[in-house]
Amino acid sequence: MEAGLWLFSASQTVDMAAAAARIDRGRRSVSLLGTGTGCRATHTTPKSRYDALVVGGGHNGLVAAAYLQKGGVKTAVLERRHVLGGAAVTEEIFPGFHFSRCSYLLSLLRPHIIRDLELKKHGLKVYLRDPHAFTPMLEDGVRGAPPRSLILGSDLASNQREIGKFSQKDAKVYPEFTAHLEKLAGAIHPLLDSSPVDIPGVTTGSLKKRLSAAKTLMPILKCGLKLGRNVPDFYEILTAPITKILFRWFESEPLRATLATDGVIGAMTSPSNPGSGYVLLHHVMGELEKEKGVWGYVEGGMGGVSQAMARAARSHGVDIFTEKDVEQILVGSDGSAKGVALKDGTEINSKVVLSNATPYVTFRNLTPQAALSSEFIRAVDQIDYTSPVTKINVAVDKLPNFLALPTPDGKPGPHHQCSIHLNCESVEVLETAYKEATNGRPSTRPMLEMTIPSVLDPTLAPPGCHVVSLFTQFTPYHVEGREWTSQDREAFADTVFDWVEQYAPGFKKSVVGRDILSPPDLERIFGLTGGNIFHGSMSLDQLYLARPLPSLSNYRSPIKGLYLCGSGCHPGGGVMGSPGWNAAVTVMADLKSH
Template sequence: MWKSFKPLLAMAAATLTDRGRRAVTLLRTGFRSSHTTIKPSYDAVIIGGGHNGLVAAAYLQKGGVKTAVLERRHVLGGAAVSEELFPGFRFSRCSYLLSLLRPHIYKDLELKKHGLKVYMRNPHSFTPLLEDGVKGAPPRSLTLGPDLIKNQNEISKFSQKDAKAYPEFVAHLETLAGAIHPLLDAPPVDIPGLTAGSLRKRLAAAATLMPLVKFGLKLGRNFTDFYEITAAPIMKILTQWFESEPLKATLATDGVIGAMTSPNNPGSGYVLLHHVMGELEKEKGAWGYVEGGMGGVSQAIAKAARSYGADIFTEKDVGQIIIGSDGAAKGVALKDGTEIHSKVVLSNATPYVTFKNLTPQGALSPKFMKAVDQIDYTSPVTKINVAIDKLPNFLAFPTPDDKPAPLHQCSIHLNCESVDVLETAYKDAVNGRPSARPMMEMTIPSVLDPTLAPPGCHVVSLFTQFTPYHIEGQEWTEQDREAFADNVFDWVEQYAPGFKKSVVGRDVLSPPDLERIFGLTGGNIFHGSMSLDQLYLARPLPSLSDYCSPIKGLYLCGSGCHPGGGVMGSPGWNAALMAISDLKSR
């Protein structure tokens, strides 16, 4: 019956206005502004209602700091947002999986009480191969999940040696990733405080060494291994452990996901580590779907913040940070001319947007602004959200009855059967062209969460790489977007014939679109590349790693700060504690 409505759905999707989408989104998600009227002054104003800004608001308000959040868009969440793009289909439009959210934030803010529900996935990943089956059998595939015995059985299809080594590799990664946790929940070491100032300041700065000491103690004799994996190409690490291409390529995807880098480039090892250091429902390294889409995370955090008394507003577009005659931040001015004064301002925007677009010209030194210009925001990502009326049926694991199989609930890696395929895709983008054979991570969250799509239908997320910000020096056109999406669908079709016929709507977000819609400079999902020169003491800049800006009372609280990207909450938590401490010392 649904197929008979397919033409109507396509027509509705094509004609749905931005205002209509906004109204539908507000009705479906409940992301409305506070019922209170915005006040002329607060203790703290937060620019941007992304998840880190909302976390900061919750902790500030919980600490007795009267706080307001001002979100530019009609919907809260920043990149962690749910939107109904086609009638009846709700998408995690940008970020799409949860794992990295810090457990203490989840507990402190009682997010479960405030409606956060997560669907665990089993298995975790499925990598089908494009090959002719042997004696009529389906092509091979690799499925990985929480059961190590099952994983070994899967890997043994390609290498008995790799199957034997895999459990030790997983344990090794867990050791290295677990050691990082003390560093996530605290600002980086205060080097200036340790090397200058009064004895009192030096003693206070010495306290910032404790997380680093805990990190070192947790690592112990594994310190050299940690150094190697953070500095080396991920392929150097994987080749030490494994020989089979499907396994190495599947694991390598986490070393390049969201990053304009190759598995053979130095630093890709850390990107892998960053993606395995989370946990979900106490399962280490697991990723899951949030009920109602990723906006459910933001909604739960916003509810927590409001329960403490924070005011949260949408459609409040900040035009400029107000700087007083003493050179300190005094609040913000909206683009409609409204001024909101405050003792401190926290920016959830990228460092580039904060200092280049929102800070008055002349308030910062030319040397500092030159450093801001050099922050790397290169992005390889084009996100495609797809509405379908039938589940994909993969040649490597046929499911002809259209009933969900375990493989449908996990991350499906396409064009990931060999590292050479990933390397070629990367080189295409480096040369200014979208990848001819793009790396893809497909997820179908509606398999576990029926609230996302009409009965019998599903929502699909295609996180694709590699695409440059400019195509051979030119801006993306609508024809470029459609041509790239067509190529992506052609590749999906090779793995799952019939996929293209099932499509009833698609939303294509190139790097410039991610920048325009979500404020992600360069389209970078991490608010800045997670390269070694932009981590810890150097994130986002060596002179700007403690959340405090050169302007007194202005703080950064977004993913551009330590410890970086992902729906983690740590930047918001750390920045809030820093602001509270400074307010108390005034």
């Protein structure tokens, strides 16, 4: 599929004679030409040689390129699609409606990267959300009152009042729980901004090399010092099911389920599975504008992050190219990377190559198989990319009006800016949805996270209209053992919309277009193996020293000069930038030593 002129082959249902028109409600499925609104390349022809080539213009690739160029390494970025950003991209799917088509929220981007690359100067603007979570109930109100709901934000007193609707005991202990979680999350930060411990260096070689490698132990020591007596608690949250932790703290199901969603979001796991506690920690360890655990909307959509990074990279001299589809990484007779070959036959030479693609794509699709051992290839084949996610982007001509917090005037309330958790009345509902997907069927009552970024960012939709993101779980990669069909996509989207309608009657009539991305669509369009948004599951066997494999935990590959720099590396997924930063530091150290 040509990246420059390709038809959206994911299912799209559109109902519009003109953008934002309140028109006939009959829907029709069409193929619609995609219009990217992310940052485009200014160069058309790469040079024949660079010091470093970055395969893939996702956010980690752009971060790596910017730091390499700052360090004096002449670098070029080669992006397959017509638009930069990878999964952090803004696209105008329907005229006038600009969507964060894949990734949709920002929190984890490391503060030092924002500072070092001067991303605000280069256009990054974030709208902070407060409150941040809204969980409406499906229930009959008492004496004509609306159904109950739970709203959580930065005001602890307000949170306690909200939680008190369901349990006074939970309201009392909630501040202690959040403080406990913040301490555990804060202790991880030294690990995010450095490579994993260099085990071979510490255990083998000369005394000088061992002492040098011993420096890689410092982040672990800092983490331990920050944790102090909380080391056992940290170990527990890494390994335990999130239900074990939440059930010990709380008794009310809506609070348990709302918090549990962050333990399974993007992961094919259940709240009762070991390791789901870490996924929760991963989602609360970010910060924006020095506020911990806060999430926000990027102005112009998530492509705004990638645009700012691309501008920063270019300001230092990085060459960035779109519509340059890499077919193969070139490996010389000495077994080291020599550059890349594009699908149009162009060869570009370089001292090193950094791959922002998933480990599977890097080593099974781009690397000559003869250059890798059969044992290594088998290990790559065993990396878990299972994904539960189907993303649905929706254009609407009016705001959803929730029964739990009605806004009949059509104006947004505080709850409209939140992550809106639907079908989260209890942990049991989440468990049932997960079990259906593991049996090969899309959930009949899926877990839904709805966001409406246009409430805070009016640049995303025509006046009076909005863009809605539905991050849904759980859906399998195959439907009962076969490929997804357009009918499967439409049927699942209909199920999702039917559930939204129960919480917000009139939602279905407001829809003027929808874009449905099942796990295979996320794989095909964005290069996410298995549809996994993290470039590989964030399971205990694929973290830190074992991410993505024990032999690949330090960004170096078995092929000298070939490195990984994407979310498949430590510390993992989310728009964080740490894999790109850590990989660039590793590459520069290696180039300096040679």
